[in-house]
Amino acid sequence: MTNHWCDLQNSDCILIIGSNAAENHPISFKWVTKAMEENGATLISVDPRLTRSSSKADIYAAMRSGTDIAFVGGMIRWVLKDMEQNPGRYNMTYVREYTNAAFLIDPEFKGAPDLDGKFSGFSPGDADPNFGKYDKSTWTWQKDQNGIPLKDPTLQDPNCVFQLLKKQFERYDPETVCGVTGTDLEIYLQVCETYAHRSGPRGRSGTIMYAMGTTQHTHGTQNIRSYSILQLLLGNIGVAGGGINALRGEANVQGSTDHCLLYHILPGYLAPPNAAQPMLQDHLDAKLAGFATFDPKSASWWLNYPKYFVSLLKSWYGDNATEANDFGYEWLPKLNPGTNYSHIPLFEAMAKGDIKGLFCWGQNPAVGGPNSNAERGALKNLDWLVSVDLWETETGAFWQDPAAGGAAGIQTEVFALPAAAAYEKEGSVVNSGRWSQWRWQAVDALGEALPDLDIIKELMVELVDLYEKDGGAVPDPITKLRWKGWYDANPLPRGADSLVDLVSREINGWAETTIKNDDGSVRYDEGKLMGTFGHLMADGSTSSSNWLYTQSYNETDGNRQKWRDNVDYHPAGIGLYSKWSWCWPINRRIIYNRASVDLDGNPWDEEDFVIRWTGPEGNWEGDVPDGGWAPMNMEGTRYPFIMKPEGFAHIFGPGRTDGPFPEHYEPMESPLNPHPFSGTQNNPAITIWRPDEFGTPDEYPIVATTYRVTEHWQAGAMTRNMPWLVELMPEMFIEMSVELAAELGINNAEVVTIESKRGSIQAAAIITKRFKPFTIMGKTVHQIGMPWHWGFKGLSVGDSANKLTPHVGDANTTIPEYKAFLVRVKKGGVE
Amino acid sequence: MSRAVLVDLTRCIGCRSCQVACKSWNDNPAEQTKCLGAYDNPPSFSADTWTVVQFNEVEQADRLQWVFAKRQCMHCEHPGCVAVCTVGALTKTPEGPVVYEASRCIGCRYCQYGCPFGVPSFEWDKPLGLIRKCTFCVDRAEEGYETACVKACPTDALTMGTRHEMISEAHRRINARPHKYHGHIYGEKEAGGTSWLYISPVPFEELGFPMLDGEPMDYASSVIMNATPVTLAAAVGVLSGLYWLTKKKSQAAEEEG
Missing domain, CATH: 3.40.228.10 (Dimethylsulfoxide Reductase, domain 2)
Structure with missing residues (x-):
């Protein structure tokens, strides 16, 4: 947000x-x-x-x-x-x-x-x-x-x-x-x-x-x-x-996005290096070229990129990262330029046998992944699979899939590592509004379940041991990490009182040496927490494993993610609550807020202002401004959209792979071909993996979409095992219009079969006025919808809607096209 | 001061946090349910389910509205269930709740017929069944807490206060945004007044609320009780037999279905 x-x-x-x-x-x-x-x-x-x-x-x-x-x-x-x-x-x-x-x-x-x-x-x-x-x-x-x-x-x-x-x-x-x-x-x-x-x-x-x-x-x-x-x-x-x-x-x-859950980023939205950038300077030069600006009024904040990148390397490799060895840059894995490592291609690689092992960490692709028949099939090609979860999920138990004919012939070795639930561990949770809120442990975890952080720590210490003992093809990326002797030290370093506390301090970052001001006075003693990302350096003197979070943990008032003052101190009372938890960046609650004022710094909205300039000798009042520069009509100003090299928000956006303006294309499976806007039916910049697995409207005339319900959660492991929630939403269902039900002779609550080019499932029908047939270019088109929460494990079992969805994704992100595809619906269960 | 809850159906998003909070606080077990062709579940009150959210598709002037209505014991000002209870197992407290004392109950189920809202539920599955219903979280009230359902509501569709305050608040909201409400405050007068009050975007008959006049239920019930005790007892016997048969039948139908 x-x-x-x-x-x-x-x-x-x-x-x-x-x-x-x-x-x-x-x-x-x-x-x-x-x-x-x-x-x-x-x-x-x-x-x-x-x-x-x-x-x-x-x-x-x-x-x-x-x-x-x-x-x-x-x-x-x-x-x-x-x-x-x-x-x-x-x-x-x-x-x-x-x-x-x-x-x-x-x-x-x-x-x-x-x-x-x-x-x-x-x-x-x-x-x-x-x-x-x-x-x-x-x-x-x-x-x-x-x-x-x-x-x-x-x-x-x-x-x-x-x-x-x-x-x-x-x-x-x-x-x-x-x-x-x-x-x-x-x-x-x-x-x-x-x-x-x-x-x-x-x-x-x-x-x-x-x-x-x-x-x-x-x-x-x-x-x-x-x-x-x-x-x-x-x-x-x-x-x-x-x-x-x-x-x-x-x-x-x-x-998880801020801290680089996805392959195309490093923490703090830094870029992972690619194989065409063998040295640190190659990577930094390539990035800086894109941020260059010649306009003195443009801040182009990303010009600070090298400071954040080197501080990240310093955080990961500690004393092993030196100027002489490029701060350990060579130990980072490099992407092959142009190669896509997102969910769909990973499963395609598993299907081909190119990937032999998989850690599934709180993820259940056997239910949540697109074309789940294909993805469950791909899991069979693995040598090993580690499932870290609260329950045994459909992914961890893919070999038990009753629809797949049993475990015969499957050689995959599966390890289940029980994880602690949210209330059984301490740590930060970052909500959509970028607030990093500390959460305390309420109860002890059951049995051998551990917090994810402890699992990964123990696993990595063991791996480092093994690499140090037995060697390996490329041991340095593992053995040079600041990990062994750090996360398992007793007492923990740098004043931390627990592992999660240490990691939280590390995310904020430290002075790794004594840092002095220009006049020779000490700005930071070695080992002190950095006060702001403005002080991070590219010379190895600072560390931060996520520059966006620098300031979240402070020498003077401790862990600011624990802030719980629910008074709104904003002068206009707009409900910023800036002392409740801590928000990146530097506790700025509304980003791009320098666009909320006119060229003189007067807010467009006097009543509900975010920030305002308080006079010629004055300063900004309100939220933390997006850079403290004076208003646009004054000396020393900067344009408000500081993350863009030119300083202006992009109506024309050349950064995307599929066009500087949005253009309508139909979903890969569509009832409308051609469409009236152009002769280009689909997004031309997407990748097609399975060209034969798309259905056509003559065979599959109904538009389908998938969604969630309040009562269940994602792939369902957490809620389909919870009797009070199962009671509310006990069964897999499909929603359809009264008109479609009448056409197909389907009665309310009866079992129906839904088929796509990729699979078929059954579900109970909910016939409702809330779906109405569409008139699309003069023709009646029906649409149905289904939740995607169900699978074959747990207290409430049912068919997975993702057996129907296609293995195709967005041109920029490859997020799967779960939301629009074609099906046909029949009265009665799967034969 | 008698406390009350104002249920504002224009604020309710049908998330059913209240249903789960009720089960959680009262430690009531989940029922075995199945999809009945709508989101509603369990389909009605039972000994283990004291509140349910009903999902109503209401079509008015070509506009379809989906209106969610949490239902539970109304905690009447003059409760019929209390009036018909021959052993004083049910009482109306000055604080608002209609409370139930299990040790006094003889399982006669008169209260089920004294209630116009179909609230008291009998433990049919137990040999010595008792009556179960919403307690207005009297145990929480003793500690100064709001009810579990009010606490759980994310949109403040449930607001708690004195009955007088809640009626004023209902009028305030209706006057502030008259186009958003059907003007009636359900429970202000119905059955002589209830501790649970409702305001709604659509008329209450569209939501299946019983259309009652302002006559207190204890008055109606006591008239009947005094005049025709024998008839009523017989009627209760016959009706509960019918109820039992119907329930058996519907259970059988569900099992076959």
Whole structure:
């Protein structure tokens, strides 16, 4: 989230799209309710079916799964047209001064309207010319002789971003949009007008709450881009009650991303090195080239990258990391350039036998992974599998799968390591609003269960021992880690009173030597906690295993993640609660907040301001500002979007693999082919692994989607073993419209079979008015939905919806397309 | 001061935290359930289930609304169950709760017929069954805590206070956003007034709430009790027999189904 949960209360208009927040983030509705009752906010819910969230909405708009870009692209078009008619209703200063709307783009750039749905630079792949890669060299702006982007502040130049955006979405007229999304035209226009007019004017704010309904598509990243562009046009980023708010699907998924759960990042969103960067300087040079700026008003914060990177190496390798050995850079694994190591390709590699061992740590891909028949099959090729979990999951017990014909022929050795549950251990949990909150242990873990941290510590100490004793092909990356003699020392180093305390201090970082100020006085004694990431160095004198968290643990007041003061000290009373837990970065609760003020530092919204400049000799008041520089009209200022090299928010976003603007493509399986926006049916920049495993609408005419319910949790191990929750949601089910049920002769609660190209499952039917058939380009299209919580283990067992979902993912992230695919439905159980 | 809970259905998101909190606090076991073609489960009150959230699909003026309504003992101001209880096992306390003293109960189940809301549930599975129902968490109240369900509610759809405060609060909310509410406060007058009060976006008959006038249930019940004790006893006997048969039948149907 750019903002945070409590800040939802400040919104004037809340758009929930790609999320069922009431269902999956019930506490968010404490703040949504507050916004509606006390702030007069309007709530809009866009979803394929009327959900628990929609039940509270002022406006509910139905939308066929997988058509977000059409829906939001049409909203962007509506806003751009209205801006021409009623510029006074919008914050044009924000658009002109804080976004790259005025940037002049390379005249060689061609967009989707010119190239039938593609952008310039596309080269088709060998296997299928519909899918390939982009050369992004034309996706760039023109620069003056000093290297500063050329701009047209009138926004009239046909090559400026604003005009190109208009051209991009000119095709997205309301009639065509509704033909594709299936939304009622009148309701759609009401959504456009309401969101624009409630949140567009200066002093008003609108927020977008989104989740997996947005991301889990072959164009998921561009779905979010479309939301961001809309928010930037309406001046909604950086302000109270605004933002682009990803509701994370698990209590600590923000923390796991911050600390590099995924392969494409190192902690603090640093980049993993690749094999084309053999030396540290090669890596740093490659990164710095992308952050270079020639504009003295641009902070380009990532120019600090080397300080954070070297401090990370120092944190991992300790005294073994020296300037002479590149701080241990060579010990880091290197990615092969262009190779994708995300979930889907990992399982494809297992299926081919290229990967022989797997640690599944609190993850249950046999239920949660796409095309779970295929993924369960891939597990059989492993030599060994370690499942670290609270229960024996379907993944740990894949060889017991009753549908797969038993364990005969499976040679995989499976180890189950029992893990402690959240309340059985101490540590930090980082919520969607970037608050790192300490959680104390309530009860002891059962049996031999251990906290994850203890499991990994013991495992690694043992591994280091083995490497030291027996050697190995490449022992140094393991043996040089600051691990043995550190995590298992007694007493623990640097004043830590427990392992989790030590790690928390280590994340914050230390002075690894005595650090002096320019005048020779001591700034930090060796071993003292670093006070701010502004003091981190690239010379090996500091360590931090995540620069974003520097300041979370402090010499003067200890572990700030333990802060529990629930008084709101913000002068405007906007509910920042900045002494409750600690928030990255440097306890800034609303990021990009320097966009919440005008060029003189006066807030757009006087009443609910985030920060404001308090006079000529003054300072910023309110939230921690995004850099303490003076307002834009003063000397020594910097542009507000400090993480972008040029300092401006990206309406034109050249960083993505699949286009600088979002463009509508159909899901890989779609009832609509061709679609009216272009002749490019699917996102052309995605990777296809299993070309023969896609169904067509003649065989599989029904659109399907998957989701969660309040009563169950993810792949279900934690809740399908809990009698009070099983009682509430006892069985796998499918929701369908009254009309579809009548067509198929299906009665309420009876068992039905759902089939896709990849598998078939059975479930109990819930026939409901909350699903309605769509009219898509004049034809009736049905949609159904299913929860994906069930599997064959636990107290409540049932078929896994992911037996039906395809092994294909987004062009940028490869997140699987769980949310839109094709099925057919039959009366009766699986034969 | 008599305490009360205001249930604001415009705030309820149907998460059923209240249902789980009730089971958790009272240590009531889960029931064996199955999908009945809706989210509702367990389908009704029972000896082990003292509160249920009902999921109502209500269509009004072409607009479909999904309205969630938590149901439990209403803790009437003049409870029918107390009036018909011949042994004083049920009493209305001045603090609000209608409480049950198991040691006095003879298992006659009159209270089931005295209640217009179908709340008291009998332990059919036990040889010497007792009546079970929502206690208004009297044990928590003694320690100064709100009820388990109020504590668990994430959206403050349940608010606790004195009955007088809750009625004022209900009026305040309806007046502040009249377009969001069907104006009626259910429980202010019904059955002579109840300790659980409801405000709703749709009329209460759409939610299956019994349409009652303002006549106190203890008055209605005592009239019947005084006038026709024998008839009632007979009726109770017949009706409970029927109930037992119906329950058996539905159980059998479920097992076959």
